[in-house]
Amino acid sequence: MSVFKAYDIRGTWPDQIDSDLARRIGRAYATFLGRGPIVVGRDMRASAPEIQGAFIDGVRDRGLDVIDAGLCSTPELYFAIGHLGAAGGVNVTASHNPAEYIGFKLCREEARPISADDGIRDIEALATAAEPPAAQAERGGLEQVDVLASYHDHVLRWADLSRPVRLASDAANGMAAHTFPGLLARLPRIEHHGLYYELDGSFPNHEANPLKKANLKDLIALVGETGAEVGAAFDGDADRCCFVDDRGRAVGNDIVTALVARDVLAGEPGAAIVYDLRSSWILPETILAAGGRPVRERVGHSFLKARMREYGAPFGGELSGHYYFRDNWFADNSEIILLSVLKLVTAADRPFSALLDELMPYHSTGEVNFRVEDKQAAIDRLRAHFADGRQDDLDGITIAFGEPGSSGWWWVNLRPSNTEPLLRMNLESDRREIMEQRAAEVIEVLGVEPE
Known part of the structure; x- marks a missing residue:
């Protein structure tokens, strides 16, 4: 399976991504971008320093200057690109994936993302060619910059607390453990109770994926123990946050x-x-x-x-x-x-x-995954089965019956995952029994049980 994905480059280390490929990717990215400087950060994984170093070498091989941001959350990397006026930036991270993974999140200027449709495929072609882009006669420069304090200044523009508040949070041993404590130090109105604020790319406590309910159980317990008003769970590179309310409920x-x-x-x-x-x-x-x-x-x-x-x-x-x-x-x-x-x-x-x-009057299945051999055939079966519904193809297929404000409405979206070999279903109705009935009907049409 290719390490060049829809939104990033990601694979296991060192069998899928090693220093040689990282250097090739660095040369390819520099060739694709065509100008510098480039900001490069990394997360806390054991492989990240080696892979970041090789990637930086590749960029410099092509004559572009590099700003090494060191340990860096993905939001901090985005900030650094914009704040420093860089031509682009890359964070060496595998986000919420397990410890053996490493990867690259790629950006242009102003933190504009590079995805498969507008750059990653070009970078893949350059990086995997028999002869990768050649080194330039004049090697690019290297500067080390710590933007964390400036990043904190930027984020604090959104701080507007009317009174003291009790917060519980779970950094999952990820990059929030690098960025969030410094913010808390400047927010004395927050009484903070934290879990897993030790940087550890082996993720010894649980996966750094807050979308999985199993990874929220420790935070939910902490909310109950401390009487926290809000619970917050971060993912591995700290670009996502999921919430738990004061009653210990995971919030959509x-x-x-x-x-x-x-x-x-x-x-x-x-x-x-x-x-x-x-x-x-x-x-x-x-x-x-x-x-x-x-x-x-x-x-x-x-x-x-x-x-x-x-x-x-x-x-x-x-x-x-x-x-x-x-x-x-x-x-x-x-x-x-x-x-x-x-x-x-x-x-x-x-x-x-x-x-x-007051914002939760409806009933949803949440996202349900199906492992299906022929994704398009499954989508076509659903399209034919509910042919009398309103249908659109913005992403997979969405089929709707009724309108908001009416009684008995429901809708379903079935789409292929951009990152995994799965079909993903989301279904909602204003009535629980309709949601459950229609979800069972969709499963029957697909002919496969959910994972």
């Missing part, structure tokens, strides 16, 4: 998007808010009710960021826990969304759970 990221969108629109009436098509119908309803313009987009950070730039949208969110901010170079940032939520919780006369309850 689309519901958090709706909550924050309402506040954003209070300050910017009529603005566009971009969201991914898996989100609950409560999200566009909330955006409209707040006087905003809901903009539905296919799944994937490169698509949402591009659409936000097109509309000048101040905010956007994905079901995966990525939240995007116009004033952060349209990039995702876990700490900015956490401060945005804490702002709302401290300003409210009700607990976090009560703020969420």
Whole structure:
């Protein structure tokens, strides 16, 4: 399986990605970008220093200057690109993947992502050619820069706490353990109770993937033990944040998007808010009710960021826990969304759970995965079975029956994963029995049990 993915480059070390390939990728990226300087950071994995060093050597081989940001969360890397006016940047990370993985998240100027459709395939061709791009006569320079304090200054622009607040968080031994303590030191109104704030790329406590409920159990217990008003779980490279409320419930990221969108629109009436098509119908309803313009987009950070730039949208969110901010170079940032939520919780006369309850009137399956040999055939079967529904092909297939505000409506989206050999289903209705009945019907049409 190729290490060149839809949104990044990722594989196991050292069998799939070693120093030789990293250097080739560095040369290929530099050739593709064509100018410097390039900011390069890395996460806390055991393989990251070696792979970062080889990648930097490859970039410098092609004559481009490199700014070495050292240990760096992905949001910190995005910030560094914009703040330093760099031509591009790369974080050497495998995000939430297990310890044996390593990879590269690639950007152009202003933290614009490079994906398969607009660069990764070109970089792959250059890196895997029999003769990779040759070294230039004049080698690029190297400068080491620590942007963490400036990054903290930037993120603190979103800090607006009306009163003291008790927060529980889980860094999962990932890069939030590098960035978040410095923010907390400058936010004395936060009483913080933290888990797993030791940088450890072996992830000794649990996977650094907060979308999996099993990885939230320690945080949920901590919320209960401490009486925390908000719980926050970070992923490995700290670009995602998932929430637990004061009652110990895992919160849907689309519901958090709706909550924050309402506040954003209070300050910017009529603005566009971009969201991914898996989100609950409560999200566009909330955006409209707040006087905003809901903009539905296919799944994937490169698509949402591009659409936000097109509309000048101040905010956007994905079901995966990525939240995007116009004033952060349209990039995702876990700490900015956490401060945005804490702002709302401290300003409210009700607990976090009560703020969420009014945004959760509907019933959803959540994302359900199916391992299917022929993905397109499965999508076509669903299309034919529900031929009388409203259908669109923005991402896989979405089929809807009824309208919000009516009784008995439901919708389903079935799409191929961009990162794994799976079909992913999301289904929602205003009535639980319809949600359960239609989910069973979809499973029957697919002819395979969910994973």
